[in-house]
Amino acid sequence: MKWSFKLGAVSGIDIRIHFTFVFVVIWAAVQGVSGLGGIRGALFAAVSILLLFVCITLHELGHSLVARRLGVRVKDITLLPIGGVAQLETLPERPLHELLIALAGPAVNIAIAAGLALIVLPLGSTAALLNPGYLSYLLLGSRSLLALLIYLLGANLILALFNLIPAFPMDGGRVLRALLAMWTSYPRATRIATRVGQLMAVGLALLAFSSFGSISLVLVALFVFTGASYENQIVQARAAIRRLRVRHALPTHPIYTVATEDALTKVLEMSYRTYQYAFPVVQDGMLVGILSRDDLLAAFQRGDRDMQVAHVMQREFPAVSPDDMLLKAQQLIAQADVIALPVFDQGYFLGLISLEDINRTYANLSW
Numbered sequence: 001m002k003w004s005f006k007l008g009a010v011s012g013i014d015i016r017i018h019f020t021f022v023f024v025v026i027w028a029a030v031q032g033v034s035g036l037g038g039i040r041g042a043l044f045a046a047v048s049i050l051l052l053f054v055c056i057t058l059h060e061l062g063h064s065l066v067a068r069r070l071g072v073r074v075k076d077i078t079l080l081p082i083g084g085v086a087q088l089e090t091l092p093e094r095p096l097h098e099l100l101i102a103l104a105g106p107a108v109n110i111a112i113a114a115g116l117a118l119i120v121l122p123l124g125s126t127a128a129l130l131n132p133g134y135l136s137y138l139l140l141g142s143r144s145l146l147a148l149l150i151y152l153l154g155a156n157l158i159l160a161l162f163n164l165i166p167a168f169p170m171d172g173g174r175v176l177r178a179l180l181a182m183w184t185s186y187p188r189a190t191r192i193a194t195r196v197g198q199l200m201a202v203g204l205a206l207l208a209f210s211s212f213g214s215i216s217l218v219l220v221a222l223f224v225f226t227g228a229s230y231e232n233q234i235v236q237a238r239a240a241i242r243r244l245r246v247r248h249a250l251p252t253h254p255i256y257t258v259a260t261e262d263a264l265t266k267v268l269e270m271s272y273r274t275y276q277y278a279f280p281v282v283q284d285g286m287l288v289g290i291l292s293r294d295d296l297l298a299a300f301q302r303g304d305r306d307m308q309v310a311h312v313m314q315r316e317f318p319a320v321s322p323d324d325m326l327l328k329a330q331q332l333i334a335q336a337d338v339i340a341l342p343v344f345d346q347g348y349f350l351g352l353i354s355l356e357d358i359n360r361t362y363a364n365l366s367w
């Protein structure tokens, strides 16, 4: 993420912080001066907000460590004024994995809250702590350790509950998507979760404007609304890519062929004239080899310019049919390390398909 710098790393996962975060601490300190009074009030408020963000970091670490355990790579964790974001490099493969990863964050906050409750409860009588008047005196008027602990306890409970709102792409929304994906397709589950999430975002924004007047709630609503549609687009595009077949990417323009006894200089001249990156080599109406421009240039560099096509062409290559999945063709090209694959339809040679053709088809799709 832009404008963020690295704070440190926890078991190989970088923790980064966005520069706007500084303003959150300053804002808290200013609130502390007016609310709690003086430098000590400012310090108390700043420490409280920093400890809150420690809890948010632990929440994100909960997601990240479970994700890594399930084979999902984690890029880093970035702390923003509105909370933290753990960036996963890949998407979890199975709905159950996504469910576990999504629940891990709020589970950390519940564990912290439970731990704090064990410390707080012996410090004061339960009846007094449940008294709203006493509680607001503690939180708003005092700078005691007890107040700090209660503040963190409440904040962790709110963090857990707020993140479990089914507003995709927030944790609760991911839980919803994972549950939906257990009985319908992943793209459809994502589409439904996105709609629910955007509805929730509108609700959050209305709530923010009507009673709370909280700017950070507006930002969260905006984040949810745009984040949901962005993730939905990625998922739908990936699903579409998985449905593509070789015939969708097969070039339609005519393809020039060469013969085994053709001179390399002739093919080079053809390649400059036609911009064709590879030539099928045909003998008696049969495809016997492929000559790529790279092979051709390599031959010229070696000084083999008087040779014939038969000497430098590739004779072994995998082939695909127009009904094969495009992803399979892409894998074959990478595995065999060839520039293009011949496409055969029941023995009939249709043309060549290259990585360039495949990437162009993906690009058109995302448009």
Ligand SMILES: [Zn+2]
Residues within 6 Å of the ligand: 059, 060, 063, 105, 106, 163, 171
């Ligand atoms: Zn989370």
